Amino acid sequence: MLELEGVTKIFNRGSIDEKVALQHVNLTVEKGEFITIIGSNGAGKTTLLNAITGSVFVDDGNVVIDGLDVTHLSEFKRGRLIGRVFQNPLMGTASEMTIEENLSMALLRGKPRGLHKGVTKNHRNIYRPILQTLGLGLEDRLTDRVGLLSGGQRQSLAILMATLSLPKILLLDEHAASLDPKTAMVVMDLTERVIKENGLTTLMVTHNMDQAIRYGDRLIMMHEGKIILDVSGEEKSKLTIPEVIQRFEIVDEKLLLV
Amino acid sequence: MFNILIVALLQGFEYGLVTLGVMLSFRVIRFPDLTIEGSFPLGGAITASMIAKGVQPIFGVGVSLVAGFAAGVLTGILNTKFKISKLLSGLLVMTILFTVNLRIMGRSNIPLLYYQTILTPIEKIIPRSNLPLILFFFLVILLSKWLVDQFLSTELGLALRATGDNEQMIKSLGVDTDSTNILGLGMANALIALSGSLVTQDQGFADIGMGVGVMVTGLAAMIIGETLLRPKNMGWLSTAMIVGTIVYYFVISLGLRLGLAPTDLKLATGLMVALALCAPALRDRYGISRILKEAKKRALVKGRSLG
Numbered sequence: 001m002l003e004l005e006g007v008t009k010i011f012n013r014g015s016i017d018e019k020v021a022l023q024h025v026n027l028t029v030e031k032g033e034f035i036t037i038i039g040s041n042g043a044g045k046t047t048l049l050n051a052i053t054g055s056v057f058v059d060d061g062n063v064v065i066d067g068l069d070v071t072h073l074s075e076f077k078r079g080r081l082i083g084r085v086f087q088n089p090l091m092g093t094a095s096e097m098t099i100e101e102n103l104s105m106a107l108l109r110g111k112p113r114g115l116h117k118g119v120t121k122n123h124r125n126i127y128r129p130i131l132q133t134l135g136l137g138l139e140d141r142l143t144d145r146v147g148l149l150s151g152g153q154r155q156s157l158a159i160l161m162a163t164l165s166l167p168k169i170l171l172l173d174e175h176a177a178s179l180d181p182k183t184a185m186v187v188m189d190l191t192e193r194v195i196k197e198n199g200l201t202t203l204m205v206t207h208n209m210d211q212a213i214r215y216g217d218r219l220i221m222m223h224e225g226k227i228i229l230d231v232s233g234e235e236k237s238k239l240t241i242p243e244v245i246q247r248f249e250i251v252d253e254k255l256l257l258v
Numbered sequence: 259m260f261n262i263l264i265v266a267l268l269q270g271f272e273y274g275l276v277t278l279g280v281m282l283s284f285r286v287i288r289f290p291d292l293t294i295e296g297s298f299p300l301g302g303a304i305t306a307s308m309i310a311k312g313v314q315p316i317f318g319v320g321v322s323l324v325a326g327f328a329a330g331v332l333t334g335i336l337n338t339k340f341k342i343s344k345l346l347s348g349l350l351v352m353t354i355l356f357t358v359n360l361r362i363m364g365r366s367n368i369p370l371l372y373y374q375t376i377l378t379p380i381e382k383i384i385p386r387s388n389l390p391l392i393l394f395f396f397l398v399i400l401l402s403k404w405l406v407d408q409f410l411s412t413e414l415g416l417a418l419r420a421t422g423d424n425e426q427m428i429k430s431l432g433v434d435t436d437s438t439n440i441l442g443l444g445m446a447n448a449l450i451a452l453s454g455s456l457v458t459q460d461q462g463f464a465d466i467g468m469g470v471g472v473m474v475t476g477l478a479a480m481i482i483g484e485t486l487l488r489p490k491n492m493g494w495l496s497t498a499m500i501v502g503t504i505v506y507y508f509v510i511s512l513g514l515r516l517g518l519a520p521t522d523l524k525l526a527t528g529l530m531v532a533l534a535l536c537a538p539a540l541r542d543r544y545g546i547s548r549i550l551k552e553a554k555k556r557a558l559v560k561g562r563s564l565g
Contacts, residue, residue: 053430079432094423097416098491105416110432113413145490161431 001201002029002052002169007061009047009225021047022058023225029169034195034202036212038244039222045205048222049171052203054078066168080110083162083200085155085175092158095147099138099157102146103127106161130160134190152183156190163194170195172204176211188215209241221247262511264388269511270504271395272460273475275402275453277483277499279446280476283330285495286410287442288422289337292348292473296355297329297447299469301454303359306368306464315376319455326451327444329355334440359466366466375459391460398456402449403496409445410492418442419492450476471524478527479503481534 009022021044029035039045050056052063054075062071065081085092093102100119107123124142131139134156138149146154155175163170172191176184192215195202206212212219219236221229221244229247231239276298283291304325305318329351336347360366383390409415420428421438429435450472458464483502489495513526 076429076432076434079430082430084430091424092427094420094427096423097419101416101419104413105420105428105431108413108431113417113433115409115412115414118411118413118416 001031001033001066002203003027003062003064004048004051005062005064007048007051007058007063009044009051009056009058013059020225022051024061025225025227027220027227029201029203031201032199033218034200034216035204035218035220036216037203037205037220037222038207038209038212040248042224043222044225045222046173047225049084049173049203049205052078052169052171053082053084081168082171083109083165083167083169084171085158085162085173087174087177089151089154089158089178092161093146093154096145098143098145099131099149100124100127100142102157102161103130103164106164109165109167130164134160150183152179152187155179155183155187159187159191159194163198163200166198166200168201170200170202172202172206174205174207177207191215209244213239213241213244219244262508262515264392265511266504266508268388268392268395268460269507270500271392271399272457273453273472273479273507274399274500274503275449275456276472276476277479277503278399278402278406278496279449279453280473280480281495281499282406282442282446282449284477284480286419286422287439289344289439289443290348291330291333291443291446292345293329293333293351293355293443293447294348294450294473294476295469295471296352296359297326297451297469298454298457298472299359299464299466300325300329300355300362301451302458302464302468303362303368303466304451305455305458306370307362307364309370309373309375309459310368315374315459319376319452322451322455323448326454327448329451330443330445330447331440333447334436334443338436338439356466363464363466367463369463370459371462377456377459395456399500402452403500406445406449406496407493414438414441471527474524474527474531475506476503478531478534479506481531482506485534 004025004027007022007025009020011017011019011021019042023044025044025048037045037048047056051058052065054070054073054077058071062069064070065078068081070078070081094105097105100123104118104123107126127142128139131142136153136156138153138157146157149157159175175191176187179187188211191204194200202216204216213236217236218232219229219239220227276294279294283289283294301322304322305315308318308321309315333347333351336342336350337344342350377391377394380390380394410419417428417433418438418441420431421433421435421442425435428438454468457468479502480499481502482505483489483498483500484495486505487494487498487501489498510523510526514520514523518526
């Protein structure tokens with residue numbers, strides 16, 4: 001479903017601030033796979049997601065989504081293939097617009113937008129049951145501005161919006177990190193349910209080891225722009241937090257020796 | 259007093275189109291567009307010179323609309339495709355338009371007193387009365403408001419609004435925000451050029467300097483409307499634009515009646531906008547809520563020291 005071949009990204013090349021964000025990264029993601037990505041700050045996790053969405057263009061290598069080489073495709077053109085939820089709940093929704101308007105925009109992901117009415121009765125009949133599954137009472141607040149919602153409510157809505165039109169790939173960028181622990185749990189459960197129900201191919205960046213181990217069926221650890229650990233299946237299900245931390249420390253020691 | 263109200267209504271409806279345009283650029287796509295000061299006289303220049311050449315006035319209005327749209331598109335292209343800052347893009351097009359307008363007119367002023375305009379037959383319905391004219395301009399602004407409202411609730415309209423609200427998000431939903439920005443600017447400036455065209459026909463002349471201060475007037479009207487109606491949705495926002503323009507011209511006419519010199523108008527308008535824009539900062543620093551908050555804090559400290 002997703003293939004990265006020798007993807008390299010270097011920021012400020014040739015200057016003293018040169019930063020290698022991605023170094024010949026190769027990654028093949030199968031359809032329906034749910035991958036969690038961990039790594040220390042500056043390991044290249046977010047750049048990896050940005051390279052997939054086209055927020056940054058890679059210096060070298062190819063990005064292929066569902067057999068289509070998108071390496072040189074602009075961000076908005078890849079938009080129809082990729083759903084994304086950001087860490088900041090403000091980024092995934094339009095705050096001055098209503099809940100139903102936000103959902104309508106998401107429903108048209110990647111489709112041409114014409115002069116048809118943006119929100120119709122039919123739309124509302126689709127949105128209500130979907131919102132009901134959140135259990136947040138949003139189904140009765142369709143015409144409320146999204147700016148009135150709490151962070152957790154907005155993030156839940158953002159997840160619905162990212163997945164509403166079933167994108168080929170779902171990217172989650174520490175999307176539960178800015179929420180309080182209880183809300184984060186609710187949002188994570190929602191995330192897992194939506195992914196399972198729709199069989200979505202997913203990449204989730206997280207700083208939370210527990211989440212990285214508990215969710216998904218494959219775990220990737222990144223360090224200095226490289227993938228240094230890639231476990232899946234049974235091996236992953238047996239993984240424990242101390243083990244992962246130990247791997248982290250091995251890398252850190254190497255770092256000290258250099 | 260009644261006279262002032264009549265004047266305020268007439269001008270409010272005429273210039274309400276400018277405020278609607280300002281709303282589209284400043285509020286909907288959040289683009290501080292300076293093109294306005296060039297596209298307003300552009301509509302006037304085109305209409306006046308076409309009428310003076312004997313062309314049917316209605317064509318003058320049509321061409322003004324198209325030319326205004328093109329001016330906005332040019333600003334949009336400079337900003338989105340060539341990465342020139344928003345303010346500078348508008349400023350460049352506005353400066354270019356000054357020459358364009360002079361070229362179109364061939365001189366700095368074209369009087370239209372002895373020509374038929376689209377308003378001539380309307381003025382004749384009831385001699386020596388402003389009523390038909392006011393009604394006509396009311397219908398024009400009502401239709402424009404309705405069209406803008408309708409458009410902003412379409413699929414494309416939602417994308418336009420999201421471009422101003424959260425550009426990153428709507429981009430990730432597959433919308434080319436370059437295009438939505440360009441379209442928004444085009445529509446805004448088409449409305450503004452239409453206003454320039456109608457104002458020219460009503461006042462009976464086009465002048466190269468007629469655009470000076472139009473943007474700040476539009477901003478003032480917009481802020482007044484927003485403050486008075488506190489609109490919660492698009493329909494109310496566009497209504498607020500029209501109400502704000504009427505109130506603005508009412509205040510201005512009243513000021514003139516009370517002895518404000520016409521030469522001081524721009525100063526008064528500028529101060530009005532500046533004051534309105536300062537309001538949030540002033541409120542934070544000296545406002546009631548802050549005083550209350552501090553009083554509460556003091557009370558808390560006192561309570562604690564007592565306890």
